[in-house]
Amino acid sequence: MYIGRIGNGEHHDDGIYILLKEVIDNSVDEFVMGQGRRIEISISPEGLAKVRDYGRGIPLDKLRECVSEINTGGKFITGKDGIKRPFSSSIGLNGVGLKAVNFLSQEFTATSWRGGKAARVRYREGLFVDEENFSTPEPNGTEICFLPSREIFPSFRYDPKFLRRRMQHYSWLNSGLSIICNGERYYSRRGLLDLLEAKVESDPIYEIIHYKSERMEFAFCHTESFNENYYSFVNTQYTSDGGTHLAAFKEAIGKAISELSSKDMEYDDIRGGITGAIAIKIQDPVFESQTKNKLGNTDIKTGIINEVKQAIIAYLYKNPETKSQIFDKIEKNRSVRRQIQAVRKGxxxxxxxxxxxxxxxxxxxxxxxxxxxxxxxxxxxxxxxxxxxxxxxxxxxxxxxxxxxxxxxxxxxxxxxxxxxxxxxxxxxxxxxxxxxxxxxxxxxxxxxxxxxxxxxxxxxxxxxxxxxxxxxxxxxxxxxxxxxxxxxxxxxxxPLFRVRDKRVTHYCYNEEERDQAVQELAKDCEVTRFKGLGxxxxxxxxxxxxxxxxxxxxxIDQKRQVDSMLKFFMDDNTPERRAFIMQNLI
The missing domain is CATH 3.40.50.670 (Rossmann fold)
Structure with a gap:
């Protein structure tokens, strides 16, 4: 497991979010295998995270091994023939995640409930403290409770904005799963269709095209914009840099629409203004970096292209009005592209x-x-x-x-x-x-x-x-x-805005509060410099x-639909409303 940057919680890829993700992923995998439709998450102001699912629960006699010993806790399911096989679609199969969370936590507790019995193990700074077994009426499942180590993450804080976005992604990619995070419920019935309706920057030109099979789900539409926006996922992992699955998805859209047209079409004209999302499930994902932002499996490309292409063609044959609206948008894109080409030449x-x-x-x-x-x-x-x-x-x-x-x-x-x-x-x-x-x-x-x-x-x-x-x-x-x-x-x-120093120590301060603390620490003989510019x-x-x-x-961008109105308010011609806003917020 690779947690990337340590950070302090100000970036969505900081280590504390990766730790939380590793725990939640295990609970989501239980849901994917048909075990448990609810996950409860709570995070205290001090940073103590608690994740409770209602899956099968970790085997009670293996709980300590699963959270502390390498090469244990891999994700397998026993088939009807009695043979253990890895989960068909999981972000990680090696069972490393919980161990890393344990070793990077100041406090770590794992509890498992199975068939009226329970087991609990506790660790501190990665070292075993104690364990217990007891009877309980609690339903089956697993609960992981951890507080990231202050030695490794000295001044961390979970940002509610990043938590909400991550929970929303989980719900969109696992339709039917109910996630409760700090009292707020995240649930999606329509999967990527719900995602696209939330992400699209303006009203779609036509009804969103949505397709779902056992191994793949995609959705897309055109808007009046000329930008392309895509969201791609592999086994619920958001691949912000795309990869072979996204490249295949984009190519399939171009091929499908070109095949239905009697004219030669440029792929850029076809895809201009598209907002799309694709999620696939594969058994052995190969990512091009440890942060899992880009998929590298080349063997899946042909299959994705064929499935997406056939699904789009079938949909547009059944919906000729949508096909006409797409062709009108492509013609508009072609016109704009030619205007830009003329400007380029000039x-x-x-x-x-x-x-x-x-x-x-x-x-x-x-x-x-x-x-x-x-x-x-x-x-x-x-x-x-x-x-x-x-x-x-x-x-x-x-x-x-x-x-x-x-x-x-x-x-x-x-x-x-x-x-x-x-x-x-x-x-x-x-x-x-x-x-x-x-x-x-x-x-x-x-x-x-x-x-x-x-x-x-x-x-x-x-x-x-x-x-x-x-x-x-x-x-x-x-x-x-x-x-x-x-x-x-x-x-x-x-x-930094300020430099506070004496003959022994120099502090660089990013705000007035840090400056005042540094002045107090160094007493009266310190020198304070205000940087007016980077130069x-x-x-x-x-x-x-x-x-x-x-x-x-x-x-x-939290709300894409609000981007244009925000820019209009702040960057368009001056208005009485903007003047009033400025006067009310003068420092």
Whole structure:
């Protein structure tokens, strides 16, 4: 098992969420095997997590082994022939997860109920404390209670926003399963159909196409948007970077619709404006990284393409009105694409200027889109860790360039404030040197499949101008490259506002509260410096803020339908409502 980053709970992939996921996954696997339709989860303000399912329960005489001994606790089911076989579709089969949770917890208790009897084992910091067996009227099932170790996760906190999103995914991917988390119920009757209705950014042009079989489920629709948005899952694991199953799904949509048309069609025209989701169940998933964000099984592609293609063709034969609406949307996409192509041809001079600008990009050695071609695991890891800093002006860029890791960190310097892109069309990108340069640097002109960096980081000053530039850049990405934000690739860099030091100790503080605590600790003789901009932080100091302890805020879309109204309110022409909002929230 690999928990990824340790973190403190501010990122959805921080270790505490991985620990919780490992416990819940075991309960979900019980549901998948037809054992238990309810999971109860509670998390206290102190971080104590409790997960109770109503499956079969861990065998009482194996409970201690399953939570502490390696090579025990694998997921098997006994068939009618008496032979034990692994679960047909599970995220992990080796039974490592609970052991890792145990060893990384300050307090860990596992309880199993089976047939009126129960067993309980307790551990502290991974060391056995005691165990007991007793009779009970409690229904069958398992309960895992753990408090992540404060030595490993010193200042963690579960974010309710991340918990809600994870529980919602569990319910969408396991229709019929009831999850109660801190008193809130998550339940889905229609699976991915419910997911798509929640995720689609505007009203669908036609009724969502939904298909479900024993091994696969998918749903998709077109909207008036021109962005493509996809959500892919393997055995309930969210694969944010897609993989072979998503590639096959997209290819199948293009092939199915092309086969029904008498005209030649571009796949980009077919898929423009699509929001889709696919979930598959396979016995031996192969992921391209330890974080399980991308599926690598190549043998499943042909089967997925054939099944998805036939299902779409059959649906559209039965629903000719939907087919006509899809063809109308494709024609509109084709028209927009031709307009953009015309703008591209007319922008050759700008493109040449921009290429000079790109040539000045302080690039790194490893890039995300090169990961698959790298043979060494260390090189693949560096490709995934690659990042691009969008900095405000040359002075800030100078500090970042000097302090960065040239193998994985690139820097792109902005000249002043970029154009406000709200309400503008895609050709605006080709008519503006700054915006065109960002697009080219990221490699996303034609597709996000060629994204060159694992993280795109907005690095601006913590003042009014810096916040404005931050908003303008977020508007740019949300307007023209929203899927990049959906893929959770966009971040904002946190840098310290204050330096408090004396002759012995230096503290860097990110807010006034930290500053006051540092001043109190160092007493009266300390020196307090307020950083007005990134350029004021020396390269020697700046390195620690973009190194292993880099602090990032991820830009996350909670409600896609609210994106346009939010941008309209903040980035469109001034209104009395916005003026009133600003006056009420002045600091």
């Amino acid at each position: 922008a050759k001079e700008l493109a040449q200027k921009s290429m000079l600008k790109i040539a000045k990009l302080r690039d790194c050695k490893y890039h995300l889109n090169e990961a698959e071609s790298r043979r060494k695991e260390e090189e693949k890891r560096k490709c995934e860790e690659s990042m691009l800093f969008l900095t405000e002006g040359n002075s800030a860029a100078g500090s970042v360039v000097t302090a960065r890791d040239p193998e994985t960190q690139s820097v792109f310097s902005l000249r002043g404030k970029p154009l406000n892109c709200y309400g503008r069309r895609k050709e605006t990108v080709y008519q503006n040197e700054e915006l065109y340069g960002i697009m080219q640097a990221l490699g996303i002109e034609n597709s996000l499949d060629n994204l060159r960096y694992g993280k795109v980081i907005i690095a601006t000053d913590a003042d009014v101008d810096g916040f404005h530039i931050r908003m303008l850049l977020m508007t740019y990405f949300l307007t023209f490259f929203q899927p990049l934000v959906e893929m959770e690739r966009l971040y904002i860099l946190d840098t 004021e932080i020396s390269p020697a100091e700046f390195g620690q803020f973009i190194g292993e302890d880099i602090r990032l805020q991820q830009v996350v």
